[in-house]
Amino acid sequence: MNPLYIVHLKGSQAEMGAQYGRFVLEHGPIEEGEWALTTLAWRMLQDVNSHSLGGRLTNVGVRALMHYGVKQMQKQRPKPYLERTLAFMETLGRSPKMAEHMLLMDMFQNLVGLAGRYRVGPFARTAQALAVPACSSLVTWGSTSADGVLRHARNFDFPVIGTWDAYPAVVYCEPEGGQRYGYVGSFGADVPGTTGFNEAGLTLAAHTRLHEDIRFDAGSIVDFCHDIIARAETLDDAVKIARERPVSCAWGVMVSSAREQRAICLETTGQKVEVVEARVGAEHLTATNLHRHQAMEPGSLEPFPAWTEHADSRERCLDASARQGNLDREGLMDLLGDRGPEGRRAGGICAQAISVTSVVMEPGAQRMALSLGETPTGWGPYVDVDWDWDQPVGWLRHDELEPVRARQTPGDETVQEAYDLWRQAVRAAYERHDPVEQLPLLERAADLDPAAPSYRLMAGILRI
Numbered sequence: 001m002n003p004l005y006i007v008h009l010k011g012s013q014a015e016m017g018a019q020y021g022r023f024v025l026e027h028g029p030i031e032e033g034e035w036a037l038t039t040l041a042w043r044m045l046q047d048v049n050s051h052s053l054g055g056r057l058t059n060v061g062v063r064a065l066m067h068y069g070v071k072q073m074q075k076q077r078p079k080p081y082l083e084r085t086l087a088f089m090e091t092l093g094r095s096p097k098m099a100e101h102m103l104l105m106d107m108f109q110n111l112v113g114l115a116g117r118y119r120v121g122p123f124a125r126t127a128q129a130l131a132v133p134a135c136s137s138l139v140t141w142g143s144t145s146a147d148g149v150l151r152h153a154r155n156f157d158f159p160v161i162g163t164w165d166a167y168p169a170v171v172y173c174e175p176e177g178g179q180r181y182g183y184v185g186s187f188g189a190d191v192p193g194t195t196g197f198n199e200a201g202l203t204l205a206a207h208t209r210l211h212e213d214i215r216f217d218a219g220s221i222v223d224f225c226h227d228i229i230a231r232a233e234t235l236d237d238a239v240k241i242a243r244e245r246p247v248s249c250a251w252g253v254m255v256s257s258a259r260e261q262r263a264i265c266l267e268t269t270g271q272k273v274e275v276v277e278a279r280v281g282a283e284h285l286t287a288t289n290l291h292r293h294q295a296m297e298p299g300s301l302e303p304f305p306a307w308t309e310h311a312d313s314r315e316r317c318l319d320a321s322a323r324q325g326n327l328d329r330e331g332l333m334d335l336l337g338d339r340g341p342e343g344r345r346a347g348g349i350c351a352q353a354i355s356v357t358s359v360v361m362e363p364g365a366q367r368m369a370l371s372l373g374e375t376p377t378g379w380g381p382y383v384d385v386d387w388d389w390d391q392p393v394g395w396l397r398h399d400e401l402e403p404v405r406a407r408q409t410p411g412d413e414t415v416q417e418a419y420d421l422w423r424q425a426v427r428a429a430y431e432r433h434d435p436v437e438q439l440p441l442l443e444r445a446a447d448l449d450p451a452a453p454s455y456r457l458m459a460g461i462l463r464i
Contacts, residue, residue, distance in 0.1 A: 001381055001407075002372045004398045005169040005187035008391045012176055017084035020171070020190050021091025023395040029092065030188040033163040036431065037189055038101040069107050070100045072216040073248055081223050088190050102191070103220045109249040110214040110270075134310065134352040135207040135289065137254040138318040138335060139263035142283035146328035149364055152256045152263070153332035154205040155350060156184075156195055156357035159430040161375050161423060164189070164356040168372055172389050173230075180389040181229045184359050184370065193225030197387060200233035201258035201363040207287050210301035211250035215270035218246040224268070225253060235264050242266050242273045250300075252276075254287045258363035267291050269299070284322035288315045306348075313340075313348030329369055330405065332360045336371075336378035337408050345410060345419055346454035351376040353426040358382075369404060375423060379408040411449075418449035425458070435462045 007023060009016035024030070074082070085099040134157035141150035158164060167187040174180045181198035185191050196204040206225050224247045232238040238255045247268045256263035263285045265276040274293040278285045288311040291300050302308045321327065321335055336358045338350040346353065355376035360369040366387040371377040381403035410419050425441040428434065439462045446455040 001401070001403065002166055002168055002374070004370070004372055004383065004385070004401060005167060005395060006385075006391075006398065007169060007171040007187070007395045008174075008389075008393050009171065010174040010176075010393050013080035013084035014087040016173055016175070017087035017190060018091045019393055021088040024092060024188045026395070027187070027397070030163075030167060033160070033167065033186060033188050036160040036163045038098065038104075066104075066107050069110060069216040070103050073103045073106065073218065073220060074100060076217060076219050076245075077223055078219075078227070081226055085190070102222055106220045106248045109208065109210060110216065134314070134354060135205070135287075136314050136318060136336075136350050137205045137207065137287040138284065138322060138332065139203075139254065139256045140284045140322055140327050140332070141261045141263075144282075144284040144322045144325050144327055146326045146331070149362065150256060150258050150261050150263075151327075151329060151332055152203040152205065152254070152361040152363070153336055154195060154254070154357075154359055154361070155336050155352070155355045155376075155378055156205070157352050157354045158356050159354050159426075160186075160356060161354060161427040161430070165373075165375050165377055168357065168370065170368075170370065170385055172387075172391070174389055175230065178230060179233065182387065182389070183229070184357055184368070186356070191222055193222060193227075193229045195357060195359065196225060196229035197361055197363060197368070198229050198232070199366075199387070199389065201366075202229065202232055202235075202238065203254075203256045203361045203363050204229050204238075205254045205287070207252040207254070208289055209250035209252050209267070209291050210289075210303065211269045211291065211296070212299035212301060213269035213271040214249045215246065216248065218248040218270055221247060221249075221251050221253075224251070228253070228255065235260055235262070238266065239264070239273075239275055242268070246270060247273075250291065250296075252287045252289070252291065254285070256285075256361075256363065265292070267293050267296050269296065282322075284319075286315050286318040286322070288312075288318075290315075310348040314350055317350060329360045329362065333358075333369065333378070333380065333382055333405055336360070337376065337380065338378070339410065343410070344454065345415075345422060345449065345452040346458075351378045353423045354430075372401070372403075373407050379410075380405045381407045415449050415452075418445040418452065418455065421445040421448070422452075422455060438462060 009019050089098045136155045139152045164186040169187040172182040183192045184195040194206050228238050235257050251268045253266040265287045267274045290311045340349045358371040358377040369382045382405040383401045421441045422445045425438045428437045442459040
């Protein structure tokens with residue numbers, strides 16, 4: 001079980017950024033995680049263009065466009081949030097240019113949107129089947145909940161295996177003159193809001209989407225989510241804040257309210273924000289990686305058929321379980337680690353090798369069950385964490401916590417060994433992009449666990 005970092009910040013946004021930077025220095029800079037996060041977007045772009053001379057030449061233009069876009073987006077950042085990032089970087093002794101890395105995933109999605117709009121590169125190679133975003137959320141309340149209590153279960157899937165999940169953190173923020181809020185993340189990465197909560201009983205979770213309607217003169221998803229979780233007290237507040245200024249690209253942001261006993265999903269593009277609510281008579285809402293609002297359908301991008309099936313199958317799983325009702329927090333933990341009726345190891349299931357954060361939030365009780373396991377974190381183990389803003393500024397590392405839920409396993413020792421090889425292959429795909437390294441890992445996994453077709457499928461794609 002990984003240690004849990006609890007961080008308490010207080011003051012202006014700049015002061016909180018400096019405090020967090022100091023705590024990271026006290027622990028020791030987490031260089032592996034910093035490298036993984038600050039190079040991820042560029043490595044993903046480079047990976048899809050590195051196998052031909054034309055692709056490598058395209059990279060030159062892509063890099064120039066990326067730098068231009070990031071600088072334009074940096075100008076749109078709210079001053080307090082930019083000051084927070086700059087103070088964090090300065091305290092760590094990093095260049096102010098490092099602040100631009102807060103925007104790189106927006107930039108990555110913008111470039112995908114441009115490629116889809118004009119039907120040209122940089123994404124000519126779409127067989128990157130390992131690179132499928134897979135965030136999933138389910139909010140249940142009323143009849144779908146075993147006790148009527150609203151809960152928000154969320155997997156955050158992000159290709160930083162072995163770094164993000166190794167340092168799970170809960171960060172509590174007490175800004176001067178505002179309501180208190182917090183977020184779940186990784187120690188050393190100050191990314192408020194991506195998986196957030198506040199004392200008004202709101203929770204929030206962002207999910208990657210792809211759409212042609214993108215722009216560079218707009219805000220980032222990190223600031224978009226930060227603004228909502230820091231300021232909103234109701235779902236109407238969240239909608240109003242979301243429409244104050246545009247966000248650069250497509251996202252789905254699930255927001256739930258314990259007071260109102262319901263949830264909405266804010267679907268964005270560079271042009272607009274639409275609100276998705278539960279179906280009439282339903283008392284649950286799901287979110288994965290496809291826009292669902294009718295107004296968002298024109299221009300939505302689905303790079304390859306597996307993208308659609310991957311998102312749809314996870315949503316079907318969450319929806320079917322919610323329809324059966326009687327879900328408690330243990331049942332939601334089961335869903336975050338779900339492998340389908342066949343016990344699949346990969347594919348369109350909730351438990352992904354890139355699931356780096358899994359949490360069941362209970363905003364009415366001001367607490368959460370948080371996984372401290374390695375990927376897929378949906379398998380646990382889980383510990384209880386209370387929402388507590390009353391501690392002084394500082395940080396603590398907890399190494400020995402009592403789990404409320406033990407870790408699940410995919411099967412016997414042989415099946416587990418095969419899955420470990422799969423996880424190594426997925427990590428290698430994102431970090432080193434070398435098929436020669438990935439292939440023997442996948443083929444060994446397939447030999448150990450022949451009942452898992454995904455291993456052999458991925459190996460076949462690499463051989464082709």
